[in-house]
Amino acid sequence: MSWPPPKRAPPSSANMSVDLTLPLPLTNSIPAINAGAAPSAPLVSVRAVEKTYFTRQAPVQAVASASLDVARGEFVSLLGPSGCGKSTLLMMIAGLEQPTGGSILLGGAEVKKPRRDIGVIFQDATLLPWKSALDNVLFPIRILKLPVEAYRPRALELLNMVGLSGFEHKKPSELSGGMRQRVAICRSLIHDPDILLMDEPFSALDAITRDQMNVALSEILETYKKTVIFVTHSIREAAFLSDRVVVMGGRPSTIALDMTMPFPRPRRFEIEETPEFALVCRKLRLTIEEAHQNPLAVRSAASGTFAGKIE
Amino acid sequence: MATTGIGTETGAIIATPTPPKESGGANVRGIVLPLGLAAIVLVGWQLAVTLGHIPPVILPSPVSITRYIIERYDILLMHAVPTTLESAASFVLATLLGIALAIIITYSQIAREALYPNLVFFQLIPKIALAPLFIIWLGIGSQSRIAFSVFIAFFPVVIATTAGFANVDKGMLRLCRALTASEWQIFTSVRFPAALPHIFSGMKIAITLAIIGVIIGEFITAQAGLGYLIIFATARADTEISMAAIVVLCICGLLLYGLVALGESIANRFYSADNS
Known part of the structure; x- marks a missing residue:
């Protein structure tokens, strides 16, 4: 690897001193919550959502009657194999696709189009290749027509927090895959959205970098509480990061399991070595297999769940 | 140049910096080779015209063309x-x-x-x-x-x-x-x-x-x-x-x-x- 050794994200005690207050309040944040809605009301509410694609041959139902509530500050993973509709559901929550049935409410208001109080992170970092890391982080500020200079210190803080200080003026081609995804995370946080939607953000990274990114992300979120909906097909990743894991599966796909993760926070990598973690992963794996009713998979589950070797 | 252009991005996952010594050598070669070939062709042309007694109407020599331009x-x-x-x-x-x-x-x-x-x-x-x-x-x-x-x-x-x-x-x-x-x-x-x-x-x-x-x-x-x-x-x-x-x-x-x-x-x- 030609990139410098990954700088470990600073310990959480150092994180607490980082000033992440916004230079200016964002307009257009979710109104119902700020206007004193009932504290128990979910921030994101997915109600009997369906998505059918109308192809030339026959309509294909990707998502059937999915319901899901996410409370403010919660980290919820959507887990399932490729093509189970979890990304489709996420894109509908982002307002990038429209459900063909049911409704999605954000702070009580229906999502009809993209909103500026949502930050989205995709599988690829999708950085502008001709811009520096810092300029890429500030990209949403330009698009949202906010004063760039006022957000510049915050962009530098964010880059510092993910261990990229010294790389602010590097172009994406000079950064490793993990570093670029960290820039993308900073970019999604720069305008302080209430909700982060992450669509398999680390699945293009190698396993070692991915583990580092999981630790880094959970450390970021300790400093900087966000409501996160995280799509992944990695059982371990979902279990490590989430407050709740929602398993999607079946054809058409729907929600097969909604499970609260029993691990305390802050989470460190050691929890993956506990028998409790292995049991949770086993339960998730069995649910995924059951949802797909794949008899071949049962055999591999019997041998694969032992000693926490889930992946 | 290798790291600044927009066009150099495509496909490069991790930029591998070229050692300066090597790229310097490649640059010199990139200049010397084409110029050398051009010089050989011009000299050959000049010799062919002079030694082959080709009339200027058919093919004037590089030297006479240069003289005319000046x-x-x-x-x-x-x-x-x-x-x-x-x-x-x-x-x-x-x-x-x-x-x-x-x-x-x-x-x-x-x-x-x-x-x-x-x-x-x-x-x-x-x-x-x-x-x-x-x-x-x-x-x-x-x-x-x-x-x-x-x-x-x-x-x-x-x-x-x-x-x-x-x-x-x-x-x-x-x-x-x-x-x-x-x-x-x-x-x-x-x-x-x-x-x-x-x-x-x-x-x-x-x-x-x-x-x-x-x-x-x-x-x-x-x-x-x-x-x-x-x-x-x-x-x-x-x-x-x-x-x-x-x-x-x-x-x-x-x-x-x-x-x-x-x-x-x-x-x-x-x-x-x-x-x-």
Whole structure:
């Protein structure tokens, strides 16, 4: 690897001193919550959502009657194999696709189009290749027509927090895959959205970098509480990061399991070595297999769940 | 250069810095090899003409062509100016027309479906055959030469720019939509800069075609210009003047091409500048 050794994200005690207050309040944040809605009301509410694609041959139902509530500050993973509709559901929550049935409410208001109080992170970092890391982080500020200079210190803080200080003026081609995804995370946080939607953000990274990114992300979120909906097909990743894991599966796909993760926070990598973690992963794996009713998979589950070797 | 250009990004996952020593050696070779080959060809030409007693009407020697250029630079310059200016004007018009058409093709489905197949079909016409018609339509002045030159030079700009606009990372467009970006914001901050390497590669083809267009126009009708000089000298069997005019034409072409390349590096620097 030609990139410098990954700088470990600073310990959480150092994180607490980082000033992440916004230079200016964002307009257009979710109104119902700020206007004193009932504290128990979910921030994101997915109600009997369906998505059918109308192809030339026959309509294909990707998502059937999915319901899901996410409370403010919660980290919820959507887990399932490729093509189970979890990304489709996420894109509908982002307002990038429209459900063909049911409704999605954000702070009580229906999502009809993209909103500026949502930050989205995709599988690829999708950085502008001709811009520096810092300029890429500030990209949403330009698009949202906010004063760039006022957000510049915050962009530098964010880059510092993910261990990229010294790389602010590097172009994406000079950064490793993990570093670029960290820039993308900073970019999604720069305008302080209430909700982060992450669509398999680390699945293009190698396993070692991915583990580092999981630790880094959970450390970021300790400093900087966000409501996160995280799509992944990695059982371990979902279990490590989430407050709740929602398993999607079946054809058409729907929600097969909604499970609260029993691990305390802050989470460190050691929890993956506990028998409790292995049991949770086993339960998730069995649910995924059951949802797909794949008899071949049962055999591999019997041998694969032992000693926490889930992946 | 290897790390600054927009165009160098494609596909590079991790930039591997080249050791300076090695790239320095490659640079020297990249200059010495082509120059050396050119020198060998020129010396061979000179020897063939001198030792083979080839008459100057058939092939004048490089030395005599150079001598003519140095002695009669005033005449050559007088003819080089209108050719260069008309080529530059045609190139600018072809570029503007090409980019404008590409924008229409990119943003209007109807225009795309109606225009694009016709443009490609148009390209199959041997356009040089149409050059005399431009004289009929627009007269014998510079306007008909410029119009003809634009006519043959705009096509590569349209094709390259359209490809560039279409080649934008789909994920980037999705990100822009998620950020509630307007179509105009997407164009100025993503589509256009991403298409720049394509646009400039189209422009580099267009500049050579623009010069060809003007020369053909001057072949047909002109009172000045290097194309006129070549036709005039050839008719009088004055091959030396012809060759001298061609050499000057090459220099003008290099100059214009260099200006386009300079424009590209300025544009790259502008878009990759740290302006935050």
